[in-house]
Amino acid sequence: MATVKVVLRKKANKDGLFPLALRITKDRKTSFIHLGHNLREDEWNAAVQRVKSSHPNSKRLNNFILKKKAEASDKSIEAETQNDDVSVKAIKRKVKPVTGATFVPQAQLYLDRLREAGNFNVYATEKCRLKIFKDFAGGHDIAFSDITVGLLEKFRRYLKAERKIRDRTVMNYLILVRAVFNQAIKEGVLDKKYYPFGGDDKINIKLPESSKIGVSLEDVVKLETVVLSNPTHDHARNLWLISFYFAGMRISDVLRLRWSDFQNERLHYTMGKNNKVGSLKVPEKAQLILKKYEPLKAAPDDLVFPNLKGLDFKNTFEIKRKIAYAVNRCNKVLQEYITPIAQIQGKLTTHLARHTFATLAGDKVPLQMLQKLYRHSDVRTTIGYQSAFTYKDPDEALEAVIGST
Template sequence: MAKVKIVLRKKPNKDGTFPLALRITKDRKTSYIYLKHNIKENEWNEAEQSVKSSHPNSKRLNNFILKKKHEASDKSIEAETQNDDISVKAIKRKVKPVTGATFVPQAQLFLDRLKNAGNFNVYAAEKCRLKIFKDFIGGHDIAFSDITVGLLEKFKRHLKSDRKISDRTIVNYLITIRAVFNQAIKEESLDKKYYPFGGEDKINIKLPESTKIGISLDDVVKLETVKLTNPTHDHARNLWLTSYYFAGMRISDVLRLRWSDFQNERLHYTMGKNNKVGSLKLPEKVQRILEKYEPLKTSPDDLVFPNLKGLDLKNTFEVKKKIAYAVNRCNKILQEYITPIAKIQGKLTTHVARHTFATLAGDKVPLQMLQKLYRHSDVRTTMGYQSTFIYKDADEALEAVIGS
């Protein structure tokens, strides 16, 4: 059984005082929780675990110490009752969670962890969603127990009616709030009984189906051939076409391409999303694009495209942040300038290059080959993704009934 004791830590502060702490011991392992109070060594009665009367606030401080010791003992017993093999660290988390049982501190911890992991894109999106939820609850903190099914249903109506947010995006808000709840439960800061998601009479999150549409082959030809005198516009086109020519390569991987990735008329690169390695033949159309950037080449290992040059590529958060800005700028140019100039009918964004390749591939390319091109770990992922772009069977069935 765990033992809880109040102790005076041995290492003094700069002013000569010593910090008071809760010491939790179990199975010969010890953990400390500091009480944020400091006293002089001669003001502490170690045997009685109390502050001597010589301290000016001894009575108040001893009441505080006694309360904290009782609370820690109760939490320790509760934790061990639930799990006899619980560790001393787990007991410490029970006694003093990382944050309290309110939403805003847990949400900030959630964001901090995303940032520390270098996940800029997820961090930026989640930060925005959490800010909107905080504004909805009045800009102040709220207990998890007050985030009820009723409150979340009201929040959903607010997003749809007042903010004109789509059903698909509303689901993302709920997923974010659910993630903060899950973190709080994992940190043992929250009892599961307050969880408002899943099960009968609770919030059930289901992603609505989304439509993935690429542009037509005619629009691809228009994009290839349209005359663009503005170098920035031409650069945006080059990024889109490079993604398309390499089987819908993700734009984040396009921006990370190095000259050293091209050898013996082939591209050898590792996909950033899943670290899968692969090789593709270098199409002549890509070779013509590369020739435009060759004058900017400073070394064999230099980046092909200039957007990320000068960055410390080991700083994942800053790299993803820069990629996000580059993609947003590129998408704006594609939609606001190039689409009207080239008279393209479909929506044009960097991610549409991936959808366009999938659309034009349709059922012409074997699934195993598409799996290799897309760098999917499981062919079932390829089947699910590609099924969105295959219409032949449905078209033939419709034609068989109503005629061509």
């Protein structure tokens, strides 16, 4: 249980006066909050925590002290009620939130934590979005209290009208600003009264529905059969097809595949995004592609594809940075070179391999089976990929789709 006392600090200021402060103590750790008043030592009664009557404003100061001590005690109890293990510093932040806190330092802390967690893709995207918001706000730091509903509405209009950003991405910008607000409140550096999100007359974030349409069956066949003499083009095609052949495996997981993941003509791998483990039969078409890379195999546990070879996999941030680079390069090759050569209609990216599998599943694969193949935790995510999908076995479901191409 924390205790709150009013004390006179031991170190005098340049005028020889001693600062009056709240002292919060818990688990033998203390923290001080200065009250903005200074006294001579002989004007303070430490035993009863009161200003002596010899001081000309003793009555007013004592009323002020009682009020501040009561407020601090209430906030301390509130903090400990919410969390028994709350620290003395956290109690101090609860007692005296920094209402004048600014956005940019908290935004940088948010980015630093993403980087420390190794989330390169999110880090890179959010860093760009925060720069755009900062530039919109005048190119300098801004107080949280100045980020009002009105300012955010102007920011929303700016993104749509000036930067031609789609509604869903606009919502992602607002979600980012909200995340920084939430962090600041959780850290105790911002009062909730400045929160501009949720409720009446505030910013309400609702993501619009997005269509997830894959490549047509005809275009998949074109991709499979087009002659590509350039090794870089062929490699990009192989990565896309491996993703498709393994039920829309995420490209980040494709790049991490090791030869040791393949045993008895089956693929056993752990999904990088959610650490879910699964097993799939290796389709014949996938086997033909894998054989192309066998000459590069240096060890039983070697990576199948060369993009990440030689990297330190303990450095999560660097691995994700290299994956992002490889994916961007692959997408550029797919869109700028392979699409025109193969005469494929529309967009072709690595992520579309995932949506293509769902699209071609049609009525061949029931919703729950597709959820199992995709390893979605929430079936609603799967519904977003395929809204109208009778196979009891994942291998049969996979063959039903791959065999149709």
